Amino acid sequence: MKVSRVNIAYVITRSDSVGGAHVHVRDLSIHLLGKGHQVTVLAGGQGPFTQELRDQGIPHRSLRYLARSICPSRDVRGILELRRELSALMPDIVSTHSSKAGWLGRLAAKSLGLPVLFTAHGWAFTEGVAKRERRFYAFAERLAGPFADRIITVSEHDRQLALAYRVAPPKQVVTIHNGVPDVPLALRARPERQPPRLVMIARFEPQKAHSALLSAIAGLADLSWELEFIGDGPLLEAVKAQVNGLGLEQRVRFLGARKDVAERLAGAQVFVLISNWEGLPRTILEAMRAGLPVVASDVGGVHEAVMEGETGFLVPRGQVGALRERLLRLIRVPDLRIQMGRSGRARYEHYFTFERMYHETMAVYQEVLAARRQRSKP
Template sequence: MFGRVAAWSLGTPVLFTAHGWGFTDGRPLAQRVAFWLAEKAAAPFSAKIITVCEADLLAARRTHVTRHDRLVAIPNAMPDISEFLRANPDKSPPRIIMVARLSWWKDHQTLLRALAGLVELEWTLDLVGDGPTRFQIEALAASLKISDRVYFHGFRSDVASYLAAAQLFVLASKWEGFPRSILEAMRAGLPVVASDVGGVHESVRDGETGFVVRAGDVEELRERLRRLITSPTLRLQMGRAGRALYEERYSFERLVAQTTAVYSAVLAEV
């Protein structure tokens, strides 16, 4: 906020990219109110506000954070990877992976409870990321008697290698904007199961590239996981569809072109 005010005071146009709003559903009410007030106060100092998905643009309009003409949506993107880092989703038994900070809003607990009801099937779970709830998540895995199947890898700089070794990606968050981790999974050719929060439904086409489930719904998540764990063919089909969608809509080149166009339009008005 202070940077926007400082630039505005010098007559320098400001473009702000909002990577998710703090005032959307999934956060505590007090946080949502505080974030909305902050964004409302800062918005007038921006020439344009770029949101990383349509859902965030609509949320800003719906809550009257700023004028509609100040908002523009440019979906997130990821640079491509080598073919050697593409996954083999039809390999069995499947390795399930979730790449996320270990924190309450990522809701690893719902994923563990869903998998605890699938112990008759063969699977393992890789958790990539670290954070304040690691101890609680480890304790829950132990209490559910699935510790021998759950692997905690901590923070990693080689996430693409872990995705390449997996067969199924999950993101069970309570709140998201437009998660880049899903794009990384699609880029690797993995089917995705994710909570229907923020702009997730824009990147995950339910029944085509994966499944979108209600946040916190253990039973729905469990049944979607069951379908993919038991069907290598479905994993391969959805993984290929996700890779094709990534190439069509989420390439880095598309992001650069759209962002450059917005910057050029703002500078033309100076």
């Protein structure tokens, strides 16, 4: 199918960190520009993300009033600022990412009559979030839902959650699973190597459960293993203190935010992601791409990527004993790591490539634009 050239504006809330939503926008932008489409990224503030956009040659604009925290006066300025930028760009379609950008971006785009999408990289009203916050965010998403021509969820779990909370009617919500670009053969892992190195890539924030992982693996101190944490965030010092309190400072390394994630995964033997809630984490897909077995919390859409007992293990939220038992099996049995790593790589190749995600995303863009053209006919 021939795809017409599209002018796309991406809107994302913050630039002071680089998370899954940022990488999603960055990778799509690079690919779209390479295909001859026009792309501009509108991001709140400046920081590591806007630096990455500069490094990749992606057109972007920093917004002064688009911020994560809720402040009515600032948010009104944010809508007006977005409206000015979009009015100057007049893109064919606006694609918003993250909750605040989703709310303000949809309002600004609709006020200009522009088609607009919202991609939910995990709902703020998902299981694991405090009940009071869940009620607030669900209410806010129901208010904003009608302003989106389409809502994209990165997992079917999140699509069903949106329908259960009546965020939008079924025809308006579509699932497009995350996908990640492939890596060279040299960046495939060797899961059989000893002693096994475990790696967890995640920001140190309440969403992630670094503490639970440490509590679990502290009970395996008599075995040979290493653990790497990649990421930064407000809870970093608290986790470091826990490591010292458990006497694991010689076994656990903190590498901070890294740009060589693929290389770190290639040198690992097990990938771990312990969380309180998730959408569909890109880091899990990157680990499967590398050929690593995955141990992850059974939250959100994680079970749509990790096949229990086949590509890794799923652990119920908060169950430290079950987590310890799964880690024990993988640390002790190199052949199990090899088998699960191969199965994970095959699953990545079949379901989670970047090309598949790109084509499904472009199909949604074209569908929205075609519907708009149809409505504008006399």
